[in-house]
Amino acid sequence: MTEAFRSLKLVPKAESPQSAKEFKTDQEVRWCPGCGDYAILAAVQSFMPELGIRRENTVFVSGIGCSSRFPYYMNTYGMHSIHGRAPAIATGLAASRPDLSVWVVTGDGDALSIGGNHLIHALRRNVNLKILLFNNRIYGLTKGQYSPTSEVGKITKSTPMGSLDAPFNPLSLAVGAEASFVARTIDSDRQHLQSVLRAAAEHEGTALVEIYQNCNIFNDGAFEVLKDPNTRDEALIRLEHGQPMVFAGQGVFRGADGELHVAEVTEANRSEVLVHDVHHPSAARAFALTRIADADTLHHTPIGVLRDVRRPVYDTLMADQLEQAASAKGAGDLAGLLTGADTWTVS
Amino acid sequence: MTSQVDQSEAVGGSDGEGQGAAPPPSGGRSRPAKPIRRLDRVIIRFAGDSGDGMQLTGDRFTSETASFGNDLSTLPNFPAEIRAPAGTLPGVSSFQLHFADHDILTPGDAPNVLVAMNPAALKANLPDLPRGAEIIVNTDEFTKRALAKVGYAADPLADKSLEAYHLHKVPLTTLTLEALKESGLARKDAERAKNMFALGLLSWMYHRPTHGTETFLRQKFAKKPEIAEANISAFRAGWNFGETTESFAVSYEISPAELPAGTYRNISGNLALSYGLIAASQRSGLPLFLGSYPITPASDILHELSKHKNFGVRTFQAEDEIAGIGAALGAAFGGALGVTTTSGPGVALKSETIGLAVSLELPLLVVDIQRGGPSTGLPTKTEQADLLQAMFGRNGEAPVPIVAPSTPADCFDAALEAARIAVTYRTPVMLLSDGYLANGSEPWRIPEVEELPDLRAEFATGPNHTLEDGSEVFWPYKRDPQTLARPWAIPGTPGLEHRIGGIEKQDGTGNISYDPANHDFMVRTRKSKVDGITVPPLEVDDPSGEARVLVIGWGSTYGPITAAVRRVRADGGKVAQAHLRNLNPFPANLGAVLKAYDRVIVPEMNLGQLALLLRARYLVDAQSYNQVRGLPFKAAQLADVLFAAIGTLEGDEQND
């Protein structure tokens, strides 16, 4: 059995090795054929045994959307809740049950539109939650309206002349919301996806994992440039902690203006290529990295872990306060509480 | 009759039979040689600027009165603004206290004594005073400017406009400053102790024990001993002033009330409710999880529960009301006693999650401390206009049991009752208190822990269903045949892994189902479950057995209605009374009770919400009597309504 993942210290270990099959349910999966959600589901199911924890101590909580059907297909405990509220529900569960591994599955509309408030507050609190944000840059379940991550000018049923509002960059938002762990991966790259899940499970506190997910019905090919063997090497920056950020002969540099930018790597500038440091205490570097991709072409999209810093975890702090109170005042005495200090007796 | 007492809660003429010998004086000090008059009850209202410390003064007088053993009932009334403009009518804050040597039910209709710290306090409260009431004013504040600010053209203390009252003109500020001149405090700080001077004076007038207040002040200002001592000096100076000055010729004694034997404390509704939640957690063995977002008048419960982490209580101040209930529901899924506390606007935000809880069939307590609405309404005032919101305020057929406490102390038992229903039937439950109960207080007989209901909950531990092929499985929606409750299987239980959600579920398996017949069945089953909750039968109080008029209420109107009923009966009227605590489901005998009377009167602090339900459900001609003034009913007002109802019936007879 592997060493326990750091965020799962308090979760009971599995008694014997598990298989991906054990994590499948008997429910028929009902996404559209070809939907990116299938690949993510398979990647997660085959990753779970690696955690080495009891299946019954794992919980998937989701909101509403195509992606949020996810818990029905995971043979763990699960709750398919209401639109946008999964982070709040999962917060209550994780904060009261440190012996559980709690995962949130959400979509770009679910997490960033109706549930934006819960997302940012979960991130700043740093509750021990792993949030998987399936970003297909569209509202899938409601049949194809633009979402808060859709590019400006998006033509959809609700925006026949093009959408007007500028999108969120989910990872910029997360870094701004004090997230302690921020990563990005792609539905079709199982190996990469699982490496990111591994890092998220290792992280103590809230981990936000943005997964670029193809909706082949309403937004097909949204991430094709990152997947097509002919373009992907040019488009993707595969981040590795401690490694220089280089790809296809290019590298990430800090310019004279202080901004990060991409340039060709030459003999002269090779030593100036920035080395990726996920633990860098300043959020500015991570924020700059989240901004480096071209929002329209997706060129220079970093994938992998952008930020992974240690910060006190809400549920641990809460449990500590309970313990402190009990050791300072003694375990609660109900009769004493009800009686209080000012009483009189009638006989 | 003594001059101080009106008739608002008179019981069978027991009022003021007391020219009899006064018992030996009580209180910590030697008594003055002034005459002592005995009263059976008094209503005092302290009124001043929001910055004058009137709530604290009232609280202290209440504590002294409680420890003396009187029955009591209080009505704090304060502006929504934290620092409303000084000296203005909207800035007036008041605290009314009714105390007696017998059992009383309301803070009283009309004060016998008004303490007015400034012209605004006088002007705002004068309309409530009966002729002959005593008024104690702080003359120092009756300056030209202050008078002008509230529209007094002439000084009411100088002209004859207060002739109908016993006016005591006391320069409270000057006297306080004089008492504190040795204290070394800056004038501004010293002045602030004038409320304690007033409290001392009133404590002398009514023979209140003073020890508790001195201890309280020392504790409250433990970090600023000079302020503590100044307040105590002002308090004592007020007491001595009463004893020596000629302006106060008599003092009054109100004997302790004869309450049922037991140990008592004074308790407000919000405190009682908080304790009820902790007791429910202890008695159920479920750790308490509160998810809440601050809102008046519910925040005190969040504050109180936050103090009791040593009971394993987790309090979570969420980013909004939706997250508050979401977190509570998540905790309930994990096996906690999930609670969310709020007021009407917060319930509106929580509606969708309450619906989810109905569908998930998990225990959850939703506490609504109602306040004046709609929208922000009157945040610090009381109302009971959320009944229909609690009953119907969700999409789809989403029945939720409702429990409403009737007095501040009853908030404790109501919390336990709500928890019983939630845990037994696996359902969200609405607990409807209101601002009047929340902030009002009364003596509470402290229960023994063993007397409290046993709420132990059982989690599912293994399979509960055998398939045709003989295999054993767990079905999350297979119900208990008695209660129709589904099993509560919490994460961490091996073999019971299951998924639940807001989408309609197949009966038994809990799998997603869009089958029309199944949906119809599930909707009806959820309703049957709530309809089938066992609740105690409705008790009717009709000592004569001959009443033809029934008055029925719910929630915090219990006190005023009961006081009105006593008045009517004292004057020979026959009226039956019933009070609903369980509003969903209603007690099984409610229909029969309603049909047994010729007239049914329903007083409510809304525009007729219970009456609407009674009419719809039982086809009775229930008649509403409504008030939405942000204040509780007065007993006299309701007594008139009941007399009128009795009168019309008699009139009918004559016409027959």
Ligand SMILES: Cc1ncc(C[n+]2csc(CCOP(=O)(O)OP(=O)(O)O)c2C)c(N)n1
């Ligand atoms: C309160 C509420 N409002 C609206 C909806 C309708 N609705 C369901 S899913 C959804 C958007 C889903 O988009 P996203 O989160 O991106 O998920 P996807 O389907 O793309 O995976 C909307 C608007 C709802 N279910 N509940």
Ligand code: SF4
């Ligand atoms: S609509 Fe799009 S996101 Fe939803 S299941 Fe179909 S392909 Fe997947």
Ligand SMILES: [Mg+2]
């Ligand atoms: Mg989407």
